[in-house]
Amino acid sequence: MDALTIDKARRGNRDALSALILANQDVWYRLAVGLLGNSEAARDATQETAMRFLKNIANFNGDSQLRTWSIGIALNVIREHRRQLSLRTPEEYGFIASERRISPSPDHSASLAEHHALLRSLLTDLPDRQREAITLRFFEELSVDDTAAAMNCAPGTIKATVHQALRTLRSKLSKLKGLI
Amino acid sequence: MSSIRKQLAQARADYRAQEYPGNLAHDLLPPRKITRYPSIFISALSGAALAACLILAFQPSIPTPTNVAIQTPIKPTLTTQPAVAAQTTTQSETIDFTLVPESMDLSVPSWDAFQEQANQSTETTATSRESV
Numbered sequence: 001m002d003a004l005t006i007d008k009a010r011r012g013n014r015d016a017l018s019a020l021i022l023a024n025q026d027v028w029y030r031l032a033v034g035l036l037g038n039s040e041a042a043r044d045a046t047q048e049t050a051m052r053f054l055k056n057i058a059n060f061n062g063d064s065q066l067r068t069w070s071i072g073i074a075l076n077v078i079r080e081h082r083r084q085l086s087l088r089t090p091e092e093y094g095f096i097a098s099e100r101r102i103s104p105s106p107d108h109s110a111s112l113a114e115h116h117a118l119l120r121s122l123l124t125d126l127p128d129r130q131r132e133a134i135t136l137r138f139f140e141e142l143s144v145d146d147t148a149a150a151m152n153c154a155p156g157t158i159k160a161t162v163h164q165a166l167r168t169l170r171s172k173l174s175k176l177k178g179l180i
Numbered sequence: 181m182s183s184i185r186k187q188l189a190q191a192r193a194d195y196r197a198q199e200y201p202g203n204l205a206h207d208l209l210p211p212r213k214i215t216r217y218p219s220i221f222i223s224a225l226s227g228a229a230l231a232a233c234l235i236l237a238f239q240p241s242i243p244t245p246t247n248v249a250i251q252t253p254i255k256p257t258l259t260t261q262p263a264v265a266a267q268t269t270t271q272s273e274t275i276d277f278t279l280v281p282e283s284m285d286l287s288v289p290s291w292d293a294f295q296e297q298a299n300q301s302t303e304t305t306a307t308s309r310e311s312v
Contacts, residue, residue: 014212018205031201043201050204116191138188141197170184 006066010058021050028074034135035078037124045081047072072150075132088137089140122172130165
């Protein structure tokens with residue numbers, strides 16, 4: 001998104017704000033789906049992210065890329081929703097958790113799509129911080145510095161978190177037959 | 181690149197295929213409206229046009245001046261015949277006043293004629309005094 005559009009959006013230009021929202025709503029949504037594992041909760045989190053984005057765009061000072069800044073807002077919203085989801089009854093949480101799980105197929109000749117689905121399923125079992133780091137680094141393709149800025153931590157922490165996450169995934173995959 | 185990294189990179193396309201089912205800009209932004217400054221300008225222009233129409237509608241009509249041609253003065257004529265004067269105006273809408281009888285010569289006499297006329301008047305005055 002060019003600097004002129006961002007500047008207009010900061011001044012409240014409707015067309016500029018609309019362009020920024022449309023350019024980022026898919027990023028917020030797929031991040032929420034990946035981290036919450038629930039499409040309905042992800043939709044609510046995306047709407048909340050957009051509202052906070054509109055509310056705070058005037059305060060964006062440009063010290064980071066707008067996309068990274070907006071992903072930081074989305075992460076905070078997702079974490080709040082995750083806390084709310086964890087407060088639900090075990091039955092509700094179990095139902096939500098089951099949406100995130102995909103039974104790993106022991107079939108060695110599983111299709112690529114099934115393999116990817118398996119991989120995403122394993123991701124949902126990772127701790128929240130590791131899942132966030134892997135999603136931002138590998139799926140959103142943010143740099144180490146941008147990932148650190150979005151997660152509000154140091155770049156070294158991101159490197160260590162990603163390393164731990166990959167080791168966990170490799171270990172889980174190695175346990176499944178013929179999926180390494 | 182390790183196997184797991186490759187697999188994650190390959191799964192990226194499936195991840196990015198997910199799209200938000202709707203239009204957040206349409207849902208959250210206020211409806212588009214006419215900006216303030218053009219509306220003020222249009223309102224001012226409309227008010228000025230209305231005021232101009234009202235002024236023209238209630239303005240008293242001012243006769244437009246017309247070019248008055250210089251007309252030659254009408255020479256009045258007076259008729260001295262009493263019979264004519266006694267006639268009532270009902271018979272005629274106009275009264276003809278002829279001040280100078282038509283029989284009177286109005287031409288300017290020459291000097292010699294004037295002097296001769298003056299001598300004749302002097303002799304007439306002397307004759308009348310002698311007779312008295």
